[in-house]
Amino acid sequence: MAQNSSSADGFAQSPATYQTENTVLSILKEFLESKVAVIGLVLLGFAIFLALCGPLISPQNPYDLSEITIWDNKLPPLSAATDGNLTYYLGTDDQGRDLLSSIIYGIRTSIGVALTSTLIAIMIGCIAGLFAAYFGGRIDSLIMRAVDLQLSFPTILVALLLLAIFGKGVDKVLIALIVVQWAFFARIVRGTALVEKNKEYIEAARCLGLPEKRIIFRHLLPNSLPQIIVVSSIRVASAIRIEATLSFLGVGMPVTKPSLGLLVSNGQDYMLSGQYWISFFPGIALLLLIISINLVGDRLRDILNPRLKR
Amino acid sequence: MLVFFIRRLMQSVVVVALMSIIVFCGIFMIGNPIDTLISPEATQLEYEETVRDLGLDKPLHQQYFIFLRNVLRGDFGKSFVFNESAIKVILTRLPATLELATSALIMAVILGVPLGLYAGIYPQKLASKTIMNFSVLGFSLPSFWVGLMLIFVFAVKLGWLPASGRGTTTDLFGISVSFLTIDGLRHIFLPALNLGLMQIAMTIRLVKADTLENMQLDYVKYAKVKGLHPLRIVCIHVLKNILIPLITVLGMQYGLLIAFAVVTETIFAWPGMGKLIIDSINILDRPVIVAYLMITVFMFITINFIVDILYSVLDPRIRLK
Numbered sequence: 001m002a003q004n005s006s007s008a009d010g011f012a013q014s015p016a017t018y019q020t021e022n023t024v025l026s027i028l029k030e031f032l033e034s035k036v037a038v039i040g041l042v043l044l045g046f047a048i049f050l051a052l053c054g055p056l057i058s059p060q061n062p063y064d065l066s067e068i069t070i071w072d073n074k075l076p077p078l079s080a081a082t083d084g085n086l087t088y089y090l091g092t093d094d095q096g097r098d099l100l101s102s103i104i105y106g107i108r109t110s111i112g113v114a115l116t117s118t119l120i121a122i123m124i125g126c127i128a129g130l131f132a133a134y135f136g137g138r139i140d141s142l143i144m145r146a147v148d149l150q151l152s153f154p155t156i157l158v159a160l161l162l163l164a165i166f167g168k169g170v171d172k173v174l175i176a177l178i179v180v181q182w183a184f185f186a187r188i189v190r191g192t193a194l195v196e197k198n199k200e201y202i203e204a205a206r207c208l209g210l211p212e213k214r215i216i217f218r219h220l221l222p223n224s225l226p227q228i229i230v231v232s233s234i235r236v237a238s239a240i241r242i243e244a245t246l247s248f249l250g251v252g253m254p255v256t257k258p259s260l261g262l263l264v265s266n267g268q269d270y271m272l273s274g275q276y277w278i279s280f281f282p283g284i285a286l287l288l289l290i291i292s293i294n295l296v297g298d299r300l301r302d303i304l305n306p307r308l309k310r
Numbered sequence: 311m312l313v314f315f316i317r318r319l320m321q322s323v324v325v326v327a328l329m330s331i332i333v334f335c336g337i338f339m340i341g342n343p344i345d346t347l348i349s350p351e352a353t354q355l356e357y358e359e360t361v362r363d364l365g366l367d368k369p370l371h372q373q374y375f376i377f378l379r380n381v382l383r384g385d386f387g388k389s390f391v392f393n394e395s396a397i398k399v400i401l402t403r404l405p406a407t408l409e410l411a412t413s414a415l416i417m418a419v420i421l422g423v424p425l426g427l428y429a430g431i432y433p434q435k436l437a438s439k440t441i442m443n444f445s446v447l448g449f450s451l452p453s454f455w456v457g458l459m460l461i462f463v464f465a466v467k468l469g470w471l472p473a474s475g476r477g478t479t480t481d482l483f484g485i486s487v488s489f490l491t492i493d494g495l496r497h498i499f500l501p502a503l504n505l506g507l508m509q510i511a512m513t514i515r516l517v518k519a520d521t522l523e524n525m526q527l528d529y530v531k532y533a534k535v536k537g538l539h540p541l542r543i544v545c546i547h548v549l550k551n552i553l554i555p556l557i558t559v560l561g562m563q564y565g566l567l568i569a570f571a572v573v574t575e576t577i578f579a580w581p582g583m584g585k586l587i588i589d590s591i592n593i594l595d596r597p598v599i600v601a602y603l604m605i606t607v608f609m610f611i612t613i614n615f616i617v618d619i620l621y622s623v624l625d626p627r628i629r630l631k
Binding site for chain 1: 325333336447449450451452453454455458459461462465466467473565566569570572573576577587588591592599602603606607610614
């Protein structure tokens, strides 16, 4: 939802739109009409809260060796710690780490990586898309050729290809996610900007002799924002999924920065001996996270997309 | 048509060349291959000798052309692990991946079409709504986690199906396949279900929407008036009209299935290309990584090329663009 409020700021600064308070309020009001979307929003809010204040509320720091007890390993859910002052509500993993704490830290990593990469991808995609739409001609065909080429490969394959070359690491996962995502934004921004470009207010701005930079970023961009918001919510969910998949495969996040995907992969070896919880609960957390973002994103799409409006 | 064909072919060739540059630069610039090949105690003389033997003292563009020449000959160097030509290592695993991807598509049709038909014919029934909700879930579920859960439920708890490997294989035209034996079928069921999960969900949604639309059309009403058995109307007349768009969409998913096979093969220890690439990345078997990347990229460009050509045959408007 951080994106939503930032978009509101964008509207406020934009001279092209007015009645800012009114628009935000009506969007919010319309949003709350759908029960499923509200559930999604609450879940997402909770996940973001966990991501922000994770270290403060988690029962233990699973990556501080002094806090974990190795002989508490692979305990089933709801069992008590041997030193007695802790209950492992979701059980422990093979290192004796409390799974609940690991999941809270994992959500923090997953959301952090997905949000950062998507925000940078939005910036790059917006600039590329706006330039393509505004200048047209050779710049347009060059940028869109690159976009088409990239989107003809599945995202997971491109990401895997990049990480096969770079090796694993937080920065490398970020780069891979940015590279696989920018093209989606470039395409959607170009599309909406092409429509906006021929409208009268842009023509008016041109007649006023405003510099091109100002027309692009203060007029064209704010009016393409609703589309960007909708796509970005869905892309964040997919970034979380891609990152989790890569980490699960062992080519994504390093062991020192475990995301939800890595937690699931930790439990893979214990699945056959019936210790399901090590993989089960991180996966549930991942699933809820993805579903909540998708629910919120779907609702936003319904509200912001004028074509779907009654 | 011929002009379009040639232009599109040249585009593909350019893309392949571009990708080969990217892969070459990426692999050979970022990590220094000598460090992994030579022992740290080697003298300066030995070091220089190795560099010369590998051709690493030549300027970069010359190195690239040597690389390109070898690639065109199908020579990606020897795998460090298998001590065999890298391309051979990959090609021996290709049939397993293709078998898995094909089974996943078949699974999508076998499960997706009947469920979608049911949901489309009786959209108000509770069962239909459950089916549709599950199909939404199919898009959100992380496939690697579903794979683990399938193993836990069907292999560990119930013990119905094996959790890993290909089982007994038989030779079909010199390629070993699993689907001809009962044991092989038991082994392929879970991985195919896991890999095809998203495609199953997609098929359900597609078939449901199309059925809903087709049931309102005049030809169905006419068939009903004519007194045809409802089963005949659905299974022959409606199904025929649904299958064409479905096959087009599913065909385009084939590439995606090959890409996602990496995940499924890792979970179910399916001995295909996907598992090979992950293992190779983890032990830095560079020739195999390069060969895999080039082969997959080539495969995808070929698939895209064929799809584009087929589309332009079917829809002349595309050619004009």
